[in-house]
Amino acid sequence: MDAGLDKVDAIWEKETAIIDGIDISGPWNRMFEQRVIWEYTPELIDKVADLPGAESFSWCYQCAACVPVCPVDMVGDYGPRKLYRKAQTGTDLQSADDLWLCTTCMNCVRVCKKVVDMVQIMPAVREQAVLDGFVPEELQKAFEDTAKYGNPLGQSQRKRAAWTKKSDAPVPIIKDVKRPVDVLWYVGSYPSYHPRGIDAALAAARIFHALDIDYAILGREEKDDGDSQRLAGENGLFEMLAEHNISVFEKYEWEQMVVTGPHEYNAFKKEYAKLGFERPIQHYTQFLSDHLDRLSPLLTHEVQAKVTFHDPCYLGRHHGEYDAPRALLNAIPGLELVEMGRCRENGYCCGGGGGGMWLDSFTQNHTTMRLSERRVLEAAAYGADILAVCCPFEVSRFEDAAKSTGNDQLRVLDILELLDMSMRGEI
């Protein structure tokens, strides 16, 4: 007998069967008797499903709808159905490498009729793994840097607003403004520190300034939102950052918050809300598309390019926002927007979510190519000159992928940069 199988009972097929006076003799009568059930041991499924938040793991009925939509399966061997099957046949998810491959992109949940929810299951199992001392080295470094410096890049907390020195538009810091502002702009870690993120932040500052928005940033009081660390299993770190950020948010008076990144949007809107922080929040694409009547006249220069757009998982599927980024792109004169096959609800994943941002080498050992590379190949196949993004995780991921797949002709630009180009005519 195979390991992991329990024989429940022997097969019975009666020669004759009469039920309620009706003769139902024949092979189908097994439907009315105890049949053979070769049950798999449920322990390793229960081990996952017993964790708070991971209950839905045991609901899977193996229909496999999730597998073809899973972005990891497209470059490897993955998906909830497969994880369930492996648990049935002896894999302990908590100590398996598979635990770290899911990007929490949510495409499987979208199609799963049983609502097996990887976005809840993964952080629950990973949290247990982290507590038990299983954590891939690269991820550990990102956790430690976030705990020490308030950002996963390991940069100095004191230098969080250093990028503003490069800005030709004024970037007020709320502590110095000393009055209520309309908009609190939460910049985020990558736009504050990563060179390509800073490019987007500088563009945003110019756009806000041109629109005469009364805004301010938190400067060195701002810390990483912590949501991707939570999804990667570090809930304690998330709580620590959330407590810090919420206390800073509440220290100042402002009407609404605008965030640069979809992950921060998800953090504040869904997760910080559970901790009692409920204030108006918009992703920058939503905020700017609401101001399109004033923004459009400023977009005076043509951007002659074929542009395709990558829906960020945490703006699209997680929050249903597909139109705002497209409205901004369509407002840019000269720009031709082409959609990739995998767009909107079925948008592909850049690989950066759920901790994937800090698991690049680890994931590479389990996939045929990076998710970002897969996506760049798709963009190139559609003949795009520019791959437009609106998530700070993506610019560097896709730029690297464009180089590594030999698609140097494909430029990767944040929508902020494209708007700024059209505003200023510098391309």
Added chain:
Amino acid sequence: MNIVVAIKHVPSTADELEINDEGVNLDFDEVDFTINEFDEQAIEQAVLVKEASGGEVTVIGVDVIEELDGVLHTALAKGADKAAKIVGDLEPPIDSHTQARWLADAIGGLTPDLVLTGVQAVDDLDGQIGPMLAAYLDLPYVGVVTGLSVSDGTATVHKEYAGGVMAEFEVNLPAVVGVQAAEKPPRYAPISKIRQMAKSADLEEYEADENVGDSGCEIRKMAKPVSAGHAEMLEGDAEEVAEKIIEILEERGLL
């Protein structure tokens, strides 16, 4: 077995370091402090020894800027059993000699079987706290250690020499060991465990004796290094850049 790890709180090099107005040291108001990275190796090695051979690990350090608690809570979350700090009306910089004296006074009272330190600290690269502790406590010292196991009152240690030469020593315990690298990378301390420690742990305190002398050395001037040259960036595509590199190498007779 009683294992004590002496740690040092040092300026974080994630910050751009600023020199103070007097030009004799860092501007300590403009830097964050962090645990010396070799001390993280020492803590890991101590916990590995405890896991292999049993015992109790105590972590102790001088609380130079009154922010050492977080470091001690992290050590407890990683598997240390007790933590202690040396306190007083302290201000950075406090040189290695002074710290070693204070640590020796406190550690002496803990009757250690094994004292671990990091091999050196990034602040002064002095590398002397371990040897000085050994001298004050009258114990043997082995430094630059990358592996350690204990049995029957003896420690077997792997020591690294320059040029990739390795040696194995047997040291009678008690002894002081300066750790270059633990046998495994330092483990992760989940923040929830650290926060739990912050709520529940008692940190023992020792008063710093302000009458111990210092090293006798005085820093007269500290300045940032001035960059003497600059890198030349080669422009062009991969082919062009490769050609230019070959040209330069040939020009200098390196090919």
